[in-house]
Amino acid sequence: MANTVFCKKFQKEMDGLDRAPLPGAKGQEILQTVSKQAWQEWQLLQTMMINEKQLNLMQPDSRKYVMEQMEKFFKNEATDKLAGYVSPDDIKEL
Structure with missing residues (x-):
């Protein structure tokens, strides 16, 4: 049986x-x-951020940026927008 956690992103018990x-x-x-x-x-x-922004994760600044964006993502805060990206939610609204 898979372990469950209270997910801070979705605010509920999940796998x-x-x-x-x-x-x-x-x-x-x-x-x-x-x-x-x-x-x-x-x-x-x-993956999209690394590719779009051409990040080199060997560079400390790039790793710091990715970790900051990760924290924002899991806290449901706005992350940096990627040029040309359309989220699946936005497509449903069209």
């Missing part, structure tokens, strides 16, 4: 991750407070 996605305390925090669905959605957004 949790199988293991910490990052090392250290931040990984443990995510494991305990972020659902599998929220993590998958973040991974898609993160």
Whole structure:
């Protein structure tokens, strides 16, 4: 049986991750407070950000930026917009 967590993104009990996605305390925090669905959605957004903004994750500034955007995403705060991106919710409204 999958473990469940109270997801801070969706504000309800949901299936949790199988293991910490990052090392250290931040990984443990995510494991305990972020659902599998929220993590998958973040991974898609993160990939788009890295590609669109041509980030090099070997650079400390790029890693810091991605971590800041991740925190905003999980807190349901506005993340940086990507040029040309249309969310699935926006498509439904058209």
